[in-house]
Amino acid sequence: MASIGSLPFTIEAKAAERCVFFHAKSQPRPGFFRPRRSLNFAALRGFGTSRNVEDESGRVLSSGQRRLRATLGGSVEGGDGDDVPSEDGLQATIEKSKKVLAMQRELLNQITARRKLVSSIRNSTTVSAEDESSVGEKDKAFSSPEVDSTSDVSDRNGSVPSLEEQSKNIFSSDRRASNASSEAPGSEPATINWIHDIDEAVHEGKFEFPSHGTPSPGRYEPPTEDATSSDSVKTDILPPFVSSIPEISIPKDEKEEEYSKEATTQLGADNGDSDTMVEDGKPPPLAGANVMNVILVAAECAPWIKTGGLGDVAGSLPKALARRGHRVMVVVPRYGNYTEPQETGIRKSYRVDGQDIEVTYFQAYIDGVDFVFIDAHVFRHLENNIYGGNQLDILKRMVLFCKAAVEVPWHVPCGGVCYGDGNLVFIANDWHTALLPVYLKAHYRDNSLMKFTRSVLVIHNIAHQGRGPVDDFFRVDLPEHYMDHFKLYDPVGGEHFNIFAAGLKAADRIVTVSHGYAWELKTSEGGWGLHNIINENDWKLRGIVNGIDTREWSPEFDIHLTSDGYTNYTLETLQTGKPKCKAALQKELELPLREDVPVIGFIGRLDNQKGVDLIAEAIPWMMGQDVQLIMLGTGRADLEQMLRQFETQHRDKVRGWVGFSVKMAHRITAGVDILLMPSRFEPCGLNQLYAMNYGTVPVVHAVGGLRDTVQQFNPFNESGLGWTFDSAETQKLIHALGNCLLTYREYKKSWEGLQRRGMMQDLSWDHAAQIYEEVLVAAKYQW
Numbered sequence: 146m147a148s149i150g151s152l153p154f155t156i157e158a159k160a161a162e163r164c165v166f167f168h169a170k171s172q173p174r175p176g177f178f179r180p181r182r183s184l185n186f187a188a189l190r191g192f193g194t195s196r197n198v199e200d201e202s203g204r205v206l207s208s209g210q211r212r213l214r215a216t217l218g219g220s221v222e223g224g225d226g227d228d229v230p231s232e233d234g235l236q237a238t239i240e241k242s243k244k245v246l247a248m249q250r251e252l253l254n255q256i257t258a259r260r261k262l263v264s265s266i267r268n269s270t271t272v273s274a275e276d277e278s279s280v281g282e283k284d285k286a287f288s289s290p291e292v293d294s295t296s297d298v299s300d301r302n303g304s305v306p307s308l309e310e311q312s313k314n315i316f317s318s319d320r321r322a323s324n325a326s327s328e329a330p331g332s333e334p335a336t337i338n339w340i341h342d343i344d345e346a347v348h349e350g351k352f353e354f355p356s357h358g359t360p361s362p363g364r365y366e367p368p369t370e371d372a373t374s375s376d377s378v379k380t381d382i383l384p385p386f387v388s389s390i391p392e393i394s395i396p397k398d399e400k401e402e403e404y405s406k407e408a409t410t411q412l413g414a415d416n417g418d419s420d421t422m423v424e425d426g427k428p429p430p431l432a433g434a435n436v437m438n439v440i441l442v443a444a445e446c447a448p449w450i451k452t453g454g455l456g457d458v459a460g461s462l463p464k465a466l467a468r469r470g471h472r473v474m475v476v477v478p479r480y481g482n483y484t485e486p487q488e489t490g491i492r493k494s495y496r497v498d499g500q501d502i503e504v505t506y507f508q509a510y511i512d513g514v515d516f517v518f519i520d521a522h523v524f525r526h527l528e529n530n531i532y533g534g535n536q537l538d539i540l541k542r543m544v545l546f547c548k549a550a551v552e553v554p555w556h557v558p559c560g561g562v563c564y565g566d567g568n569l570v571f572i573a574n575d576w577h578t579a580l581l582p583v584y585l586k587a588h589y590r591d592n593s594l595m596k597f598t599r600s601v602l603v604i605h606n607i608a609h610q611g612r613g614p615v616d617d618f619f620r621v622d623l624p625e626h627y628m629d630h631f632k633l634y635d636p637v638g639g640e641h642f643n644i645f646a647a648g649l650k651a652a653d654r655i656v657t658v659s660h661g662y663a664w665e666l667k668t669s670e671g672g673w674g675l676h677n678i679i680n681e682n683d684w685k686l687r688g689i690v691n692g693i694d695t696r697e698w699s700p701e702f703d704i705h706l707t708s709d710g711y712t713n714y715t716l717e718t719l720q721t722g723k724p725k726c727k728a729a730l731q732k733e734l735e736l737p738l739r740e741d742v743p744v745i746g747f748i749g750r751l752d753n754q755k756g757v758d759l760i761a762e763a764i765p766w767m768m769g770q771d772v773q774l775i776m777l778g779t780g781r782a783d784l785e786q787m788l789r790q791f792e793t794q795h796r797d798k799v800r801g802w803v804g805f806s807v808k809m810a811h812r813i814t815a816g817v818d819i820l821l822m823p824s825r826f827e828p829c830g831l832n833q834l835y836a837m838n839y840g841t842v843p844v845v846h847a848v849g850g851l852r853d854t855v856q857q858f859n860p861f862n863e864s865g866l867g868w869t870f871d872s873a874e875t876q877k878l879i880h881a882l883g884n885c886l887l888t889y890r891e892y893k894k895s896w897e898g899l900q901r902r903g904m905m906q907d908l909s910w911d912h913a914a915q916i917y918e919e920v921l922v923a924a925k926y927q928w
């Protein structure tokens with residue numbers, strides 16, 4: 146594969162990026178459903194039902210409406226035709242008025258709480274120009290003044306969930322699509338006129354209680370309330386690709402209730418915001434009316450299996466989405482005997498390249514997230530080499546994984562209840578799971594199955610695409626007319642089969658892991674042959690900078706810093722804690738114990754992407770400095786050998802740890818002063834984020850996510866977070882690192898400022914999860 150050199154990141158390029166983005170945003174989206182503002186009818190439900198009473202136009206009114214009308218001067222309930230009310234009658238009316246006022250008050254409280262929540266979310270969000278444009282668009286989409294009753298107020302039975310119920314729905318037994326949208330974020334909540342609005346709407350016939358009728362063409366059809374919305378499809382017309390459709394939804398049982406309780410407690414504990422508590426002590430979900438079922442599918446997931454940043458993201462983004470109130474699952478292959486997941490006893494069989502392969506499912510519920518592991522003989526014994534084997538073996542594993550993953554919401558009950566395919570969005574990651582959006586479309590949606598399920602494909606690294614000979618198409622079990630989606634020609638690979646290409650076309654939305662990388666992907670240097678497809682699909686692409694797991698990667702709680710002389714530390718104890726970790730690291734690696742020497746670290750895959758060759762070229766200069774260098778990595782054999790050689794040649798200054806050690810990665814991040822990341826390209830990069838959270842100063846090539854997250858230090862106004870260099874050249878690396886070393890030695894106050902600013906950032910997933918949610922909502926309403 147061609148290596149890409151440094152990219153032309155000029156101001157003009159940045160401006161071009163914005164133009165492209167805005168242009169794309171303003172394009173109309175065919176069939177894009179825009180939910181309208183609607184009112185919360187929750188209060189009307191609490192009155193119970195008795196007999197049918199009709200209004201002037203003959204419409205049947207609920208008893209709640211009847212009482213309201215009676216209270217407001219109507220003549221439906223209680224009056225029974227008496228023109229002159231008796232004393233008792235008056236008393237009863239007063240009592241009723243009091244009740245209604247109490248209910249009104251309660252509703253207003255709920256509205257205030259919701260308003261507070263929405264504005265607190267907004268205030269806590271630093272919206273970039275791109276984000277602002279899309280938030281604006283979302284606001285518009287959610288703020289039509291019309292009352293639209295059929296689309297987003299009620300479920301299919303015509304019942305209207307209250308705020309409280311909406312929050313319960315996420316964990317409730319039928320887990321139906323919570324498409325009720327009384328006040329979507331961004332819309333003005335209904336105000337004091339709500340009774341009048343409802344009454345008038347009902348009276349004037351603007352509002353109709355939803356029926357089970359067929360939705361009008363072109364409108365959004367709310368998901369069914371069954372756990373599996375495709376149940377209604379008869380199995381005798383099942384397409385050959387589909388394993389089987391479950392016929393019954395699994396009933397609520399005790400286990401599920403426990404699960405609900407646990408989940409709700411979790412939600413409350415994590416939010417910890419008493420302002421948002423509703424009366425019964427449960428907070429409404431941060432996602433509000435947008436709560437949905439989300440299934441993230443990835444080839445790796447920390448802490449069970451991780452070879453790089455994808456594992457970190459799969460292990461932490463779902464928890465942040467769950468904290469927002471979504472029901473979230475992660476599906477990952479079971480490569481080893483993990484302790485937490487329990488066997489579910491469910492077995493299914495999928496055809497892969499002409500052979501039936503049986504899979505079983507293991508499941509665990511941790512930190513508010515369902516983790517489902519797919520077990521099959523092809524995944525076993527790969528724990529130390531999950532991407533191992535020949536190209537065909539890998540392809541078959543991914544075909545099996547994607548086929549099984551799509552049907553997990555049908556077959557695997559979590560907490561007793563399957564997710565179902567209504568109100569569901571899959572998040573696929575990188576080429577390994579890029580077949581999932583294609584299968585979702587070709588096997589299911591093209592056959593009227595999983596009608597309400599959508600997919601988002603996340604690009605963590607476009608350099609790996611699942612390329613193969615064109616004939617590989619016949620191994621992935623798709624209708625022939627899908628072949629063109631996979632066929633790609635480029636000067637490097639010639640005409641070939643490309644899984645990422647097809648996934649990008651089939652997904653409802655595409656995300657990549659930084660704004661910088663979103664721009665680079667559209668260039669011929671950064672798109673690795675897929676730039677044309679990415680440009681064509683720019684309208685559905687969004688850059689979202691990764692967050693970090695602030696518990697796992699926190700100097701305060703890091704479990705790898707509790708022994709061997711290391712220590713946990715915080716912003717307050719930085720000046721004592723970090724030197725202690727530095728000394729412990731020097732001791733562990735048998736380097737000279739010196740507090741004053743700057744220690745430089747590198748952690749990462751040893752390949753062309755990470756710019757290890759630039760470090761190699763800079764070694765002679767570095768060894769002329771009074772520094773220590775610690776490198777941790779695995780990958781290309783020649784680069785591994787190079788690391789060993791550095792250590793042998795410079796025993797007093799260099800350690801080259803060849804291997805994959807999570808513990809050492811944590812300890813190096815805490816113990817070194819400077820983290821070097823000369824990546825030739827870097828979609829986001831997590832190590833620089835971890836480094837900053839530990840008061841370690843990054844020196845990076847300003848590319849992709851590194852450019853987004855590390856602002857150059859400015860000594861004149863003491864701002865910035867580290868050092869950046871603008872092209873992947875050894876001399877530029879040396880220049881940046883030289884300035885960094887000078888500051889470390891001569892300007893202690895500036896150094897401390899850099900460390901503190903790094904540590905004070907909010908690098909958590911919470912902000913990113915909120916933006917992911919916007920993408921999921923957009924996907925959900927993509928028709």
Ligand SMILES: Nc1ncnc2c1ncn2[C@@H]1O[C@H](COP(=O)(O)OP(=O)(O)O[C@H]2O[C@H](CO)[C@@H](O)[C@H](O)[C@H]2O)[C@@H](O)[C@H]1O
Pocket residue numbers: 452453454455457458605606658691748749750777778779804805806807810827828829830831832850
């Ligand atoms: N030898 C070793 N021992 C222990 N731990 C090691 C290690 N080598 C690497 N790691 C760990 O693996 C992770 C690597 O994450 P990165 O984001 O830097 O890179 P990666 O290129 O794998 O991910 C891709 O996906 C992520 C997630 O989106 C993007 O940030 C990134 O730019 C993109 O290339 C870190 O947690 C790091 O500590």
